[in-house]
Amino acid sequence: MAAKQVIGIDLGTTNSAVAVWQDGKAQLIANKYGARLTPSVVGLDDAGHLLIGQPAHTRLTTHPHLTQASFKRYMGSEAALRLGTQTFRAEELSAILLRQLKEDAESWLGQSITDAVITVPAYFNDVQRRAVKNAGKLAGLNVLRLLNEPTAASLAFGLLENREQKYLTFDLGGGTFDVSVIDMFEGVVEVRASSGDVQLGGDDFSEAICQWMLNQQPELKAALPAVKPILLEQAERLKLALSNLPEASAELIWQDRRWCWSMNEEQLDHCCQTLIARLQQPVMQALHDARFSLQELDHVLLVGGATRMPLVRQAVARLFGRFPRHDLHPDEAVALGAGVQAGMVMEDAAVEEIILTDVMPFSLGVETAKESYGRLEEGFFLPLIERNTWLPVSKSKTVSTVADNQTCVLLKIYQGEGRRVKDNVYLGEMNIEVPPRKAGEVSLDIRFTYTLDGLLEIECQHNESPNASRMVIEKVPGQMSQELIEQSLQKLNDLKRHPRDRQENRDLLLRGSRLFEVLLGEERAWIDNVMSVFEQALASQDERRIADVRQKVYEALSQFDERGSK
Structure with missing residues (x-):
């Protein structure tokens, strides 16, 4: 019996794509307009009918109040995004887009689809990853695996050039920046380390150009926010033009007056200096965690639409002292890798020899207290699983009570790298009853287990009890409850299509x-x-x-x- 068909989806900030593993290779699926990329834009027409992809994208500047883009950046938050009189969470808008990709795949394959692999930025935290899974659920998809975007691109590149090598995947998309260091040998694609910035992408370069335009024509600031969508469109055009030309111009007709700009490479470089500088830290962090030097890398692989900018390519060349490679289509590499992973999930014979290992992008730990100047101070972070540990993983540590006659321990779980828990992401908590003893006499063994599917299980057992308390982190602040998911399903079904x-x-x-x-x-x-x-x-x-x-x-x-x- 043939394996159930699985699709691979690149849910991008700017564009999304869907791929399938067929005939021994990953293939991108064209949407109903014949394009392999679907703009990640959702909107409503004047009659209230739903618009998805290119039809919505064409109305971004003319009908900004009825259109939403770049909503991926709000995944896992409670941000309210408006379409006309209605408000939506980022998960709901993503679900509308995912549902369209699902239907495009079903039309292309001639069969119904329920199972999918969806890519996420490597630096998405646990809350954001669960938000993507919820979006898949709202779209009618069973999300079998969340795959890190640079890892997906590395899979596609690995099949293209199947030999022993070490390389860094530099993935700068529309809204996020990811770096992964890969060691490939004997059919194993081993992710050694990942780092990134989920608030850095091509959109930020467009915003920087937009601010430059406003500074050049300060009288336009009085017309904000009405003129902002049109300015951003012109900024995007300038950015694209300067990818091929040393100088480009833009103009805006507003209230019967013409506003003009001319921008060259030097001016672009100057207004984007801060953004370029932000690219360096995640690169150096990933190399440090992987224990690789720049000299040990065989290649630097560029992925993501924003890497088309000469300004970015030059910055990468300066940083690594070599020209980066762009063998794969920057907008399609991640989706192709998702298609490869779909084939691996289906246990297709063509990829049965490939082994993929991935790492934990953030550290996981608990809040602890420390004695400082004779008094107890709370709020410190004790990591149990360090970032860039290979998955799946299970690790434990022992802590002790801090007060005499303490009868319970409130175990608070966090994700992040901050020394103080206030700088990290809160994931949940569990209350452990302990026998009243002197401070330090009751010890607790805490074990964290993290799976490839992104489930975190916590076990805690004190030294006077044969039984352990267990909890699986499922509901965290900012995440949709089951009740809210059911309400969203109804709301999405009621939307006019x-x-x-x-x-x-x-x-x-x-x-x-x-x-x-x-x-x-x-x-x-x-x-x-x-x-x-x-x-x-x-x-x-x-x-x-x-x-x-x-x-x-x-x-x-x-x-x-x-x-x-x-």
Whole structure:
């Protein structure tokens, strides 16, 4: 029996893509517009119908109040993002996008899909990763694995150039920056260390250019925020133009007045200096944690759309003392790697020899107290699992009570690198009852176990008890509760979708397209006319007309047998 089909999804800040493992290789799936990249934009048209991808992207500047982009940056937060009069969480908007990618894959494959691998920035914390899983759930997907984006790109690169090598994946996308150090040998793709910045990407370079434009024409500041979406669009155009030209210009017509800008490479470099400087620290951190030197690297691999900028490539070349490689399409590499991982999950024979190891991007630990100047001070972070430890992992440490006759210990769990817990991400807590003894007489063994699927289990047992208390971290601040998930499912189902996007209409359009492919001559022309009538009915968005025409088209297509002959 064939393995159940699994798809790989790159849920990007700027663009998203879906891939599948077929015929011994990862293949990108084109969306209904024939493009392999789907803009990560969700919006509503003037009638309240849902717009996803390119149709929504075209309205970003003209209808900013009805459009949302770059919502990936808010994953795991309680930020309220508006579409008209409605508000959405980032998980909900991501779910709308994921649902579209799922449907595109189903149309392309000709079968229903439930299982997926979804990529995430390597530096996403536990809360953000769970938010991605919830988005998948809202989209009707069973998320089998979350795969770090630079690891996904490394998988795609590893298959392209299958030999022993050490390389660094430099992944600068629209909203996030990730670095992974990879050691590849004997079919093993071993991630030695990861680092990054989840608030640094191509969007920030566009914002820096936008601020430069405002500084050049300060009178426009009075028109904010109305003019901001148009300025950002012009800033994006300047950024793209300067990827190919030494100088570029932009103009804006606002309130019957023309505003003009001219920007060269030197000016771009100056206004983005701070952002370029931020790229260095994660690189050096990853190399330090991997215990690699710059000289030990065989390659530096560029991934992510923002690495097209000459300014970024020059910065990377200066940092590493060599020219980076960009063998893979920067916008497609992560999705292709997700497709490879999908093949591995399906246990396809073509990738059964590949072994992938990944690491924990953040440290995990508990809050402890320390004696300072004769008094007890709380709020210190005690790591149990250090960052860049290979997964899966299970580690333990022993702590003791700090007060006489203490009857309970409140174990607070955090994720991060700060010495104080206030600088880290709170994940949860558990209350452990202990017998009243003198301070230090009761010891507790704490064990953290972290799986490849991102589940953290905590066990705690004190020295006078044969039983351990256990807890799996599932609900944390900022994360959607099960009740909220159910409410969101209903809200997403109630959103108006254009008739052409409804499953019964999509199926009939697909059926007509397939018949057109197999028929010839007059029969093919007849099918073309029938489908044109149906498409015109869909465009009218008149439900009664659509239902009537759909029935007639269904009956017409049913006249053909499986071979497509009348």
